Amino acid sequence: MLEVKNMVKTFFKGTINEKTALQGINLRLEEGDFCTVIGGNGAGKSTLLNSIAGVFPVDEGQITINDIDVTKMAEYKRAKYIGRVFQDPMVGTAGNMQIEENLILAMRRGKRLGLKWAFKDSEQAFFKERLALLGLGLEERLSARMGLLSGGQRQSITLLMATMLRPEILLLDEHTAALDPKTAENVLQLTEKLVSEHNLTTLMITHNMRDALRFGNRLIMMDAGRIIYDVKGEEKKKLTVQDLLEKFEVAGENALSDRMVLGTK
Numbered sequence: 001m002l003e004v005k006n007m008v009k010t011f012f013k014g015t016i017n018e019k020t021a022l023q024g025i026n027l028r029l030e031e032g033d034f035c036t037v038i039g040g041n042g043a044g045k046s047t048l049l050n051s052i053a054g055v056f057p058v059d060e061g062q063i064t065i066n067d068i069d070v071t072k073m074a075e076y077k078r079a080k081y082i083g084r085v086f087q088d089p090m091v092g093t094a095g096n097m098q099i100e101e102n103l104i105l106a107m108r109r110g111k112r113l114g115l116k117w118a119f120k121d122s123e124q125a126f127f128k129e130r131l132a133l134l135g136l137g138l139e140e141r142l143s144a145r146m147g148l149l150s151g152g153q154r155q156s157i158t159l160l161m162a163t164m165l166r167p168e169i170l171l172l173d174e175h176t177a178a179l180d181p182k183t184a185e186n187v188l189q190l191t192e193k194l195v196s197e198h199n200l201t202t203l204m205i206t207h208n209m210r211d212a213l214r215f216g217n218r219l220i221m222m223d224a225g226r227i228i229y230d231v232k233g234e235e236k237k238k239l240t241v242q243d244l245l246e247k248f249e250v251a252g253e254n255a256l257s258d259r260m261v262l263g264t265k
């Protein structure tokens with residue numbers, strides 16, 4: 001369960017560049033909620049995810065994960081509750097390390113590495129089983145360097161790593177935006193599978209309105225640091241791209257970015 005109450009974040013406070021990126025966000029996700037996040041450029045989507053992950057402190061408000069107040073908890077400590085995947089496939093994995101070494105790091109998330117770096121046989125079997133889920137044949141290439149893999153392969157492994165130790169919250173920041181359409185679809189299908197298999201509480205930013213409608217049981221639309229529309233369950237299932245475009249129209253011409261319009265084609 002994730003609860004965000006009255007969250008405010010202002011960058012460059014007190015300077016001429018002052019920018020309030022989040023203007024009092026309230027959001028509660030129940031366990032297993034899969035919430036897609038849409039909004040135009042600068043709406044505050046990434047700032048919302050970064051605030052939850054603890055990349056920077058927020059100015060006001062409270063963030064709780066399973067009733068634990070993490071508002072002031074350092075990012076590295078919060079990491080034990082959170083799995084994250086970013087847009088850039090190069091960010092989530094270490095390119096100069098082997099697949100298996102990357103997976104070991106994921107297994108030790110939030111723990112000290114120390115001498116326990118060594119690879120156990122039981123882990124190898126577990127890794128092979130998880131990699132086989134991807135259907136990419138990577139279970140036979142445990143010692144391959146991550147840097148030799150394609151963007152889609154790396155992003156699939158990043159997703160696997162982010163969910164390997166079941167995170168309380170999974171944060172996906174346009175994690176398929178840099179992939180070709182076919183690979184993006186595969187990674188989205190994998191996302192859905194992992195989220196439902198582990199009943200993960202998930203926030204997924206996307207600029208693709210169709211994907212925002214197709215995936216998840218909830219959708220929030222952001223504009224100028226606020227959640228301007230929040231829909232779930234049956235009501236979300238009935239929603240169309242046209243409905244979303246109308247909501248954006250009400251919010252004003254800057255609410256919708258060109259990328260989002262392209263994402264409807």
Ligand SMILES: Nc1ncnc2c1ncn2[C@@H]1O[C@H](COP(=O)(O)OP(=O)(O)OP(=O)(O)O)[C@@H](O)[C@H]1O
Nearest residue numbers: 011012019021039040041042043044045046047048
């Ligand atoms: N680390 C930062 N330092 C200063 N300003 C920032 C920072 N991160 C975000 N901002 C500003 O906060 C506002 C919200 O940005 P944010 O990246 O959250 O928007 P977004 O909805 O994710 O947009 P996009 O879809 O373009 O990535 C923007 O005006 C942005 O310039």
